Amino acid sequence: MDRPAPRRPKRTNDPEGMRRRVLDVAEETFQARGYHASSLGDVMAAAGVTGGALHHHFPTKKVLALAVIEERVAAAVEETWIAPLRRGPSARDGVRAVFDAVAAELERQGYVRGCPLNNLAHELSLADEEFRTALATVFADWRQAIADKVRDDQRSGREVGTDPDRFATLAVAVYSGAMSMAKTSQDAGVLRECLKGLFPSSF
Amino acid sequence: MDRPAPRRPKRTNDPEGMRRRVLDVAEETFQARGYHASSLGDVMAAAGVTGGALHHHFPTKKVLALAVIEERVAAAVEETWIAPLRRGPSARDGVRAVFDAVAAELERQGYVRGCPLNNLAHELSLADEEFRTALATVFADWRQAIADKVRDDQRSGREVGTDPDRFATLAVAVYSGAMSMAKTSQDAGVLRECLKGLFPSSF
Numbered sequence: 001m002d003r004p005a006p007r008r009p010k011r012t013n014d015p016e017g018m019r020r021r022v023l024d025v026a027e028e029t030f031q032a033r034g035y036h037a038s039s040l041g042d043v044m045a046a047a048g049v050t051g052g053a054l055h056h057h058f059p060t061k062k063v064l065a066l067a068v069i070e071e072r073v074a075a076a077v078e079e080t081w082i083a084p085l086r087r088g089p090s091a092r093d094g095v096r097a098v099f100d101a102v103a104a105e106l107e108r109q110g111y112v113r114g115c116p117l118n119n120l121a122h123e124l125s126l127a128d129e130e131f132r133t134a135l136a137t138v139f140a141d142w143r144q145a146i147a148d149k150v151r152d153d154q155r156s157g158r159e160v161g162t163d164p165d166r167f168a169t170l171a172v173a174v175y176s177g178a179m180s181m182a183k184t185s186q187d188a189g190v191l192r193e194c195l196k197g198l199f200p201s202s203f
Numbered sequence: 204m205d206r207p208a209p210r211r212p213k214r215t216n217d218p219e220g221m222r223r224r225v226l227d228v229a230e231e232t233f234q235a236r237g238y239h240a241s242s243l244g245d246v247m248a249a250a251g252v253t254g255g256a257l258h259h260h261f262p263t264k265k266v267l268a269l270a271v272i273e274e275r276v277a278a279a280v281e282e283t284w285i286a287p288l289r290r291g292p293s294a295r296d297g298v299r300a301v302f303d304a305v306a307a308e309l310e311r312q313g314y315v316r317g318c319p320l321n322n323l324a325h326e327l328s329l330a331d332e333e334f335r336t337a338l339a340t341v342f343a344d345w346r347q348a349i350a351d352k353v354r355d356d357q358r359s360g361r362e363v364g365t366d367p368d369r370f371a372t373l374a375v376a377v378y379s380g381a382m383s384m385a386k387t388s389q390d391a392g393v394l395r396e397c398l399k400g401l402f403p404s405s406f
Contacts, residue, residue, distance in 0.1 A: 037239040114328070114329075119325050121387045122317065123237055123326055125317070125387045127237075135387045169393055169396045170377065170400030172380065173397045174380055177377055178372075178380070180321050180376075180380070180383070183325070183329070184324045184328045193373075194376045196366075197366075197372065197373030
């Protein structure tokens, strides 16, 4: 393409772009190495920002981690779970579709990094009460979305005799535990096996 | 008590006692703070051992963590899950008894630290291949013990039409995920809720 690039602000004049870059790097390093094993210096270097710029957006490492949980981890659960579930014809179909899609994606990439929420929940729930509350909110919203879908199914007669909150809690538990095993065995097959165990009559 | 204390070897002449003390402290600190956030200096100080003594038993932090996984975490799974399951009248009864016992114990202590295996699996599975293999072995032995119990039940006619490996994988996934949520919400009730979801016909 020989056309000149569109004009855009320089990086240093793009505070939102800089904030986004810092969050990209922090999300990646907290997931890959853990919060405690990641330093703000590493984040600054990888994001290409100065200490002053980092401090402007995120005065402490804790503030940065809370933003990763509330913005990035919550968005990952929304994208992977909640949106496909809402689009599906029923809660059961939605849960099945999510398990299948995640298993297929993990098999395609040949690598299991685990569930972003569970990864941080294990490391940070006991470390700090604000971390714990932020993580618990993401779990609660996830369960709520599944339970609400079951209630929709019940109103339209597609689901009978299922406790919506219990179904939601079980689905999140099975997925979370399956991802823990899949990460440890580096084998996504455990997701498919758990799905068959969860809905035995469907297979 | 005015009687003289029984003679016993001094601590410095009790290498097995010292090794045990170091493992006690390392197990505790890795669970409470995580592997990366714990230093060998902290372990030395809390266990009351010198650097030389620590190095004699555990030349590196990695060797110490592998011992924690292979001895302490495996023993916790054996004690909490495998032994009660084997003693129970059936796999289903055993799984139910374990969920109930763990929920009751967590409610009694008013605090959820999470599952020792899952806590370390999330932090260490991607950090090092030997950690990952050691953790995967503990998961595999746990699933094997449940599947073997289902096979016993089938031989004696107590269980019909259940895939032993699938049942075992699902039970471990539900428990692992429920403990993850219980830790994040600091509420053991999710274990009871998941148990009811897992065996709906029993409630």
